[in-house]
Amino acid sequence: MKKNMKKITLxxxxxxxxxxxxxxxxxxxxxxxxxxxxxxxxxxxxxxxLHAFDGKFYVQSEARVTPVEDYNIFNPQKYDMDQWIxxxxxxxxxxxxxxxxxxxxxxxHQSDATPYSMKALKWQDGKGDILRDFKASCEKxxxxxxxxxxxxxxAFYGVYDFKVQGEGKFTENRQKHYNxxxxxxxxxIFTKYGDWAMVWFxxxxxxxxxxxxxxxxxxEKYQPNSLFYHNLQRADMRWGxxxxxxxxxxxxxxxxxKSIGAGESAQEAIHANNFALLKTGDPNGNYxxxxxxxxxxxxxxxxxxxWEPNNEHLINPLDKLVNMYYNSVGHNTSLILGVTPNxxxxxxxxxVKRLKEFGDEINRRFSNPVATTSGVGEKINLKLxxxxxxxxxxxxxxxxxxxxxxxxxxxxxxxxxxQTIFEGSCIGHKFIHRFDEMEVSAIRLNVIESKExxxxxxxxxxxxxxx
Numbered sequence: 487m488k489k490n491m492k493k494i495t496l497x498x499x500x501x502x503x504x505x506x507x508x509x510x511x512x513x514x515x516x517x518x519x520x521x522x523x524x525x526x527x528x529x530x531x532x533x534x535x536l537h538a539f540d541g542k543f544y545v546q547s548e549a550r551v552t553p554v555e556d557y558n559i560f561n562p563q564k565y566d567m568d569q570w571i572x573x574x575x576x577x578x579x580x581x582x583x584x585x586x587x588x589x590x591x592x593x594x595h596q597s598d599a600t601p602y603s604m605k606a607l608k609w610q611d612g613k614g615d616i617l618r619d620f621k622a623s624c625e626k627x628x629x630x631x632x633x634x635x636x637x638x639x640x641a642f643y644g645v646y647d648f649k650v651q652g653e654g655k656f657t658e659n660r661q662k663h664y665n666x667x668x669x670x671x672x673x674x675i676f677t678k679y680g681d682w683a684m685v686w687f688x689x690x691x692x693x694x695x696x697x698x699x700x701x702x703x704x705x706e707k708y709q710p711n712s713l714f715y716h717n718l719q720r721a722d723m724r725w726g727x728x729x730x731x732x733x734x735x736x737x738x739x740x741x742x743x744k745s746i747g748a749g750e751s752a753q754e755a756i757h758a759n760n761f762a763l764l765k766t767g768d769p770n771g772n773y774x775x776x777x778x779x780x781x782x783x784x785x786x787x788x789x790x791x792x793w794e795p796n797n798e799h800l801i802n803p804l805d806k807l808v809n810m811y812y813n814s815v816g817h818n819t820s821l822i823l824g825v826t827p828n829x830x831x832x833x834x835x836x837x838v839k840r841l842k843e844f845g846d847e848i849n850r851r852f853s854n855p856v857a858t859t860s861g862v863g864e865k866i867n868l869k870l871x872x873x874x875x876x877x878x879x880x881x882x883x884x885x886x887x888x889x890x891x892x893x894x895x896x897x898x899x900x901x902x903x904x905q906t907i908f909e910g911s912c913i914g915h916k917f918i919h920r921f922d923e924m925e926v927s928a929i930r931l932n933v934i935e936s937k938e939x940x941x942x943x944x945x946x947x948x949x950x951x952x953x
Contacts, residue, residue: 513740519722520774523723523820526820529579529581529582532825537590538826550641557592558608567616574841575628578844583684585636590641591639591643596615617633632685635672635685666699683712690718702720716745719744721746724764727777734817735910739818740775741774742772769911778819779821781823781824784797804840804847807823817917860945866931870926875926877920877948878919879919879945880916880945884940888938890937905924908921920952929947
């Protein structure tokens with residue numbers, strides 16, 4: 487009996503040790519929707535709302551508390567959705583996200599749940615549906631469609647930071663009405679327009695536990711293959727901690743919490759130190775929640791997500807947009823660029839031009855590598871046909887199996903022998919490194935530390951004229 491007990495105890499210890507080793511090596515795996523998101527790399531947030539038509543400078547703090555006096559200011563006489571989406575296609579964007587509602591509370595679709603929607607307009611005799619047109623045009627140009635739904639603020643209904651303002655039975659009943667209305671609207675959007683690549687709730691979406699509508703269960707029922715962003719229950723991606731279109735290096739796709747919250751409602755560790763954890767992620771995090779890097783195209787003035795008159799001078803210069811790309815896509819995140827149609831219903835000429843320049847420049851830089859390879863294992867060599875100069879390297883992991891690389895060294899073979907180009911940690915979906923030109927005959931990747939066997943999908947060298 488004692489021998490059997492000893493055997494059982496020994497077996498239990500072996501199993502515990504094996505489980506600990508397994509759990510330490512296990513890495514979170516992205517869903518197909520998350521893979522599609524990161525493979526797209528470039529997403530456009532198309533920002534349109536009633537205040538784009540008032541001819542006034544947009545002040546967010548006022549927009550959240552001031553109802554629009556006349557919703558029939560929405561009257562775009564040259565409206566052309568295909569022109570919007572083609573401009574994004576020409577810019578290299580693979581995903582487009584439309585703000586179907588924002589802080590005014592007006593919905594840009596045909597809604598049976600709220601009168602404050604396209605049905606109320608004189609424009610197109612109340613039969614217009616921007617969301618419908620957007621979805622159709624995305625399909626036409628082979629761009630993944632996403633929808634952004636604002637529930638946190640609604641100036642028309644008097645909702646501020648998720649809550650109907652006031653006290654007593656009136657407020658309680660209005661909150662129930664608002665929550666029910668939002669649930670019906672969300673169901674409309676999720677059932678009448680087909681599949682969405684991602685759903686974005688502005689500033690988060692409080693659920694029933696916080697007194698808000700139950701949008702997550704509706705999402706899980708009708709859009710189970712989409713990305714959910716986000717509330718205190720769930721986040722399939724995370725904000726990158728700023729609106730600069732960049733994140734620092736490293737920025738891991740894994741995170742220690744399954745949700746990120748919103749601002750001060752997030753866990754203290756998340757909003758501490760200027761959102762440092764959102765920017766860097768955590769290589770030992772148990773959840774795959776990759777970061778996004780967002781910025782408005784008209785961003786040199788600050789928080790310029792929506793159309794304002796006489797603001798073309800705020801369009802980011804090309805070199806700044808390219809720098810965003812290196813420090814977002816090249817740092818294992820997606821780049822979300824905010825674009826805004828004008829009151830005529832067109833993407834402005836200057837904005838279209840800059841988007842095309844951006845797409846062309848990224849294509850110029852990364853369409854013709856000096857050499858490229860892929861491989862499995864800790865040492866991968868990239869041989870060049872001859873000695874030549876290079877100044878950039880692109881690395882891509884097979885993140886369908888999780889982020890496995892923890893520490894690596896890049897080296898180039900020069901006349902003086904092997905020289906270190908870069909010592910890094912995170913590769914993830916994509917890592918881009920720029921450096922001074924050096925002449926090499928080969929490059930090698932040495933992975934010093936990893937979890938499980940790794941696979942490098944791309945190992946490419948470039949010589950890029952940065953002028």
